[in-house]
Amino acid sequence: MIFHSEYGHVEAVDLPIHEAVLGRAAEFGDAVALVDGTDGATVTYAQLDLSHRRFAAGLTAAGLRKGDVLALHSPNTVAYPVAFYGATRAGASVTTVHPLSTAEEFAKQLRDSSARWIVTVSPLLEVARRSAELVGGIEEIFVCDRAPGHRSLLDMIATDRESDPAPVVTISPGEDVAALPYSSGTTAAPKGVMLTHRSIATNLAQLDPVLPMRPGHRILAVLPFFHIYGLTALMNAPLRTGATVVVLPRFELDQFLGAIQTHRINGLYVAPPIILALAKHPAVARYDLTSLDYIVCSAAPLDSRLAEACSARLGLPPVRQAYGMTELSPGTHVVPLDARNPPPGAVGKLLPSTEMRIVSLDDPTTDAPAGAAGEVLIRGPQVMKGYLGRPEETAHMIDADGWVHTGDIGRVDADGWLFVVDRVKELIKYKGFQVAPADLEALLLTHESIADAAVIGVYDEDGNEIPKAYVVRQPSAPELTEADVLSYVAEHVAPHKKVRRVEFIDGVPRAASGKILRRELRDRETGDGRGSHGPGK
């Protein structure tokens, strides 16, 4: 059985993403597009429009050509959209990079994506330089602020390029890749997710009826733009509709609450750890948060009691969940802003032009019985083009009929609300960031005192899923401690991928094929086989 959207159909948006988003920028003119939440500096729509065109011209003058890949390596700043849309206007595909990636992680992404250009910020310049050295072939590293020896975006957009106008590059929206974020998927190697101009632009149109934005609306961008959630909900969607985006470089509770108060924020798009803070942290009481109209939460499972505590404390309608994934540009389900009594725990209803199946976990060719849980399959214009250079993994993810096998287990109630109840894929979500257990296992095995290792997700006291390692010591290394293991991993990975708990065991349970029997580890964790891989609902 195929579930269809009650919101009907939207036409595919056949525009380059910079046109789809900034097409009305001239009309919005002097309205404020972006506010730097750290110092209050503003960028108007007219300035954003002009500066991204100048940056495109600067990149073209530097030698960037259509089809080149540019790595954007920055926390959220007001320059981020200028760099992103400037690069796509010049014809580049933008691979977005976690600003806290280690040089090795960044180098892997540069190598896999064949990136030739980097845009970074001065505090991250050393990592960017080291990554570039590790791979070679990088033409130039630009900085969004200023650093000796590197061209600055600020100077490039200040240049009067009347004689060197923005390049005219012909883009095929359905074919050309606008964004190339990296996803851990289910395997160790992160994979480049090819999102075309059309798939991202169409997803914005699909979100319109359920999460409308408008001029005068003020949105706080604290989740990172480098992930598709932030890129879509916090950058593309508001800038397309004339709203104002207040930008913060990272989540720091007082700064975040202060920004809501100062900038009279209307809409928050967050992940579960922020709902936790809003529900429980004493600091929340010190700020005037009465400007808030709604909160949307996505990226990881949200406990419904926590959601309820948050909305009750702030006197808001129920927290709206949304569901999606990088491979889906990202949205497929949203609890609409105007839904009166969404059932607690629902992640939403199907977006327009999106189809879904719920298939049996034992036999994916058959549907699960009505109302029963099964794997969620999705089809629609927001489906990615594929994983860059990985046809087999693409075919594994998108079947011959165009269905994306999400790896999430869900059920649909009689009113069409989707509930995500578990996950079939071996992926840990730490605060909404993907962590592939196989990635950490491979790293642990490079430690000379570790004979074998397995990693699973367990839940901490706040309900966050965290990576836990089961480690078998080498017989020659009985002195290896938990602290040794934690610090070894921390030295080699971005902070969100850190192993946060260690248990030493005599042997990793494996099938005859060598595959780790994670279910046995989970059972061992909970004693009853439930709960260690679900948010406790």
Ligand SMILES: CC(C)(COP(=O)(O)OP(=O)(O)OC[C@H]1O[C@@H](n2cnc3c(N)ncnc32)[C@H](O)[C@@H]1OP(=O)(O)O)[C@@H](O)C(=O)NCCC(=O)NCCSC(=O)/C=C/c1ccc(O)cc1
């Ligand atoms: C803001 C969060 C929720 C919490 O921030 P945090 O507590 O500071 O933790 P971080 O995760 O940012 O940082 C990890 C660690 O690094 C540290 N850190 C941090 N920035 C620094 C620093 N600049 N220096 C040094 N140390 C630092 C930080 O303190 C922290 O330390 P620790 O507490 O030990 O974990 C953060 O985790 C976060 O942004 N999570 C969301 C990730 C995310 O966007 N995922 C989206 C995936 S795509 C998706 O799901 C799409 C869904 C979707 C569906 C439908 C739609 O319609 C739309 C979207």
